[in-house]
Amino acid sequence: MVRFLNVNKDYGKLSVIHQLDFDVAEGEMVTIIGPSGSGKTTVLRILMTLEPISGGVIYVNGKPLTHMAKAGVLVPADERHFRQMRSSIGMCFQHFNLFPHMTALQNCMEGPVQVLGLAKKEARERSEELLTMVGMIDKKDQHPSRLSGGQQQRVAIARALAMRPKVMLFDEVTSALDPEVIGEVTNVIRKLVAEHNLTMLMVTHQMGFARDISDRVCFFYGGKIEEEGSPHDLFENPQRDRTRQFLSAVKEAY
């Protein structure tokens, strides 16, 4: 579903992603863990086309993400190609990024109506269904400023899902939340994993959560995958020193 081939990302001389090869199968739930600055969030931002890449090719659903084939050669994509590729990807952010001047329902309806061209009625039904799924239907007419962080993040998940993406990206969605509301957001993601066949990529610091729901866990270090494996293997029996160091440091913190 998602394939990184020899992908590089630099900011000037600083290399954030270094020759990354990385595959995510359809319907797979992959979690990325690692120390800060290891490039894990950058992987998601590149996929959402929030950041350009410096080298390599990314394929999403078999098509190149930041390139397009012209007469058999790959050339940098134009905005039309980007828009087409983006339509299969959804993203939730650490700081939710809900539109503050719109209610929860309006936030969810915005994309379906303005981008997908759905009729208002259909978009409303779709949005209300999703808000019910994330347990926010009773707050649908509230503006984000009246909602707690956990509530805002659940609305943001509904907003992203309303676009019917094939790939969902979760970028540290619980990092900005108070500890007592983290559960309400992780429960929504658990439900998604259990009931939908979405391809999901998640960056998180919640190790227990990552272990519970992931099909595969990748430990990032220095812009590449240092070690990857099933949650059981990676957490119980890490092979690399850096993985062991990171996991024991995290264990101490929690």
Added chain:
Amino acid sequence: MKLDWHWDFAFEVLPRLLWATVNTLTAAGAGYAIALVLGLILALAQRTNWRALTVIVRECVEFIRSTPLVLQVFFVFYVGPQFGINLSPWTSGLAAIGIHYSAYLSEVYRSGIDAVPRGQWEACRALNLPLRKKYLRIILPQALVPAVPGMGNYLVGIFKDTPILSVIGVAELMQMANTIGSENYRFLEPFTLVALIFLFISLPAAGLVKLFERRLRLAMGL
């Protein structure tokens, strides 16, 4: 020296001054409307990827802001005809004052747009909103609310600057007071009345802008 204030003269000239006030308000209103629209265009032009356009607009805004309004009024009215642009005092006055204030308003818009958090732009991209809808539905509504106080200041500013149009013969309040004074050799009453009229309009306007901003914030749930 004693104050020689004639009430009967004041009441006699008041209707003519009030009539001229309508012209002043029209000039301020029309000039402000031009400035609101043109200012937004200037602000958005500075956000395009087209480097040359951005630089040209930037320099034009700086040029307009760094030269006096009265010079720009004279320029449009007296120099315009040399380039085949013959405009009436009203038209050239409104054009000059509208363009002048559009430069200031474009800066207000610009800082408002810059103040919209990066996350909002990223959310627009993640939702795949096209450029026009991104600005119209997400960015500008959020940029304009914090811009309202600045925009209100310039509304009062443009109103107070309309007397400059008297230099090219626009029959606004200042011009009328001057005419009345010259006809009667009495300037105390007409000029004092002009000051009071400006005061009575400017003060509530500033308060209304504040009220408007508060209402707007509530209505938008900010």
